[in-house]
Amino acid sequence: MxxxxxxxxxxxxxxxxxxxxxxxxxxxxxxxxxxxxxxxxxxxxxxxxxxxxxxxxxxxxxxxxxxxxxxxxxxxxxxxxxxxxxxxxxxxxxxxxxxxxxxxxxxxxxxxxxxxxxxxxxxxxxxxxxxxxxxxxxxxxxxxxxxxxxxINPGAKIGKSFFIDHATGVVIGESAEIKDHVKVYQGVTLGALYVAKDLKETKRHPTIENNVTIYANATILGGETVIGANSIIGGNAWVTESVPPNSTVFHTPEIKIKTATNV
Structure with a gap:
């Protein structure tokens, strides 16, 4: 050719x-x-x-x-x-x-x-x-x-005094709502449970109420999911349903430590 x-x-x-x-x-x-x-x-x-x-x-x-x-x-x-x-x-x-x-x-x-x-x-x-x-x-x-x-999608609604620490890997979807004095750490996702074009006009992403802290690599999904005020979401947590105010959500992986005895 x-x-x-x-x-x-x-x-x-x-x-x-x-x-x-x-x-x-x-x-x-x-x-x-x-x-x-x-x-x-x-x-x-x-x-x-x-x-x-x-x-x-x-x-x-x-x-x-x-x-x-x-x-x-x-x-x-x-x-x-x-x-x-x-x-x-x-x-x-x-x-x-x-x-x-x-x-x-x-x-x-x-x-x-x-x-x-x-x-x-x-x-x-x-x-x-x-x-x-x-x-x-x-x-x-x-x-x-x-x-x-x-x-951060420009359509998200974010309140006053927002803090993202370390930053890298944070994803905040278009219809997410974040109220005042919220702290978010690296790797946090505020995303949708489902991805489909016909959901464009619906609220697909979660609501985060006042004074919530979300630690590293936590994933919170769904437009009906509300994280209540003053709550703490621990690192690596996977959340797809609402959390009442003043709650602590944490992920508990099994960690085993083996120490060599002949050193």
């Missing part, structure tokens, strides 16, 4: 007219600029907001091929949401400092904690998800996923 025949074959199977990876790259640049504008003391807010507005209009052109109304109109409402988002993120950072004895300063949390970065990008993406802005919120959280190992 000559080169032209190969080119023709590739074009034949290149079927998605709106699949422009420039959108993905621009979302990542927009996300970085937005994060720095909110947190970096040397990044000017005034000038960057004008740049972000222009960048957002470009994202709208690339992402909104099916929308009847111009997505650029979303910017004003999104801009107005940013002070509240920043206030929530500052509470998240303070919760991490208060809960983690290894944190030496709040600056360390903002710059070095992957859990905080994942929460920050989720909260920024969630505001766009709520108004139905297409694709960009998911690309934002997937960018954070690639950098931190934390997969």
């Amino acid at each position: 000559d080169q032209q025949a190969i080119i023709d074959k590739i074009k034949q199977h290149k079927k998605q007219p709106n699949l422009r990876f420039a959108l993905k790259e621009r979302v990542e640049a927009f996300t970085n600029k937005l994060f720095y504008t909110l947190f970096d003391i040397d990044t000017p807010v005034e000038g960057n907001l004008d740049i972000l507005k222009s960048d957002f209009e470009e994202l709208a052109k690339l992402a909104c091929w099916e929308c009847e109304n111009p997505c650029s109109k979303v910017w004003k409402g999104y801009l107005e949401s940013l002070p509240n988002v920043l206030e929530s993120l500052n509470l998240d950072a303070e919760a991490i400092v208060d809960c983690d004895p290894a944190s030496l300063s709040i600056e360390e949390v903002y710059m070095a904690y992957p859990g905080f970065y994942a929460i920050a990008i989720y909260r920024l993406a969630h505001e766009l998800y709520k108004v139905g802005f297409p694709l960009v919120p998911r690309l934002m959280t997937e960018y954070a996923h690639s950098k931190t190992g934390v997969d």
Whole structure:
């Protein structure tokens, strides 16, 4: 097969007219600029907001091929949401400092904690998800996923003072609801019991009430599953039904230790 025949074959199977990876790259640049504008003391807010507005209009052109109304109109409402988002993120950072004895300063949390970065990008993406802005919120959280190992769907609902410790491997599904002052450790999954396309409009992921701690590698599944307030879910627990408030759930594996006697 000559080169032209190969080119023709590739074009034949290149079927998605709106699949422009420039959108993905621009979302990542927009996300970085937005994060720095909110947190970096040397990044000017005034000038960057004008740049972000222009960048957002470009994202709208690339992402909104099916929308009847111009997505650029979303910017004003999104801009107005940013002070509240920043206030929530500052509470998240303070919760991490208060809960983690290894944190030496709040600056360390903002710059070095992957859990905080994942929460920050989720909260920024969630505001766009709520108004139905297409694709960009998911690309934002997937960018954070690639950098931190934390997969938070932008549709999840997360309350105040959320703390993800160590971060890697955490999965939070689209219809999960997390209330205030919840702590989650690495490897935790808040997922669905079943995966089927016809469940799209149903609540598939669990609800976590106030002041719950979920330790490493615990898996909590199902839209009807509610973890009651002030409960503790131990490491490696597998939970598919609701837990009353003030409960402790733990997994008890059998551990055997053999010690050599002739050493």
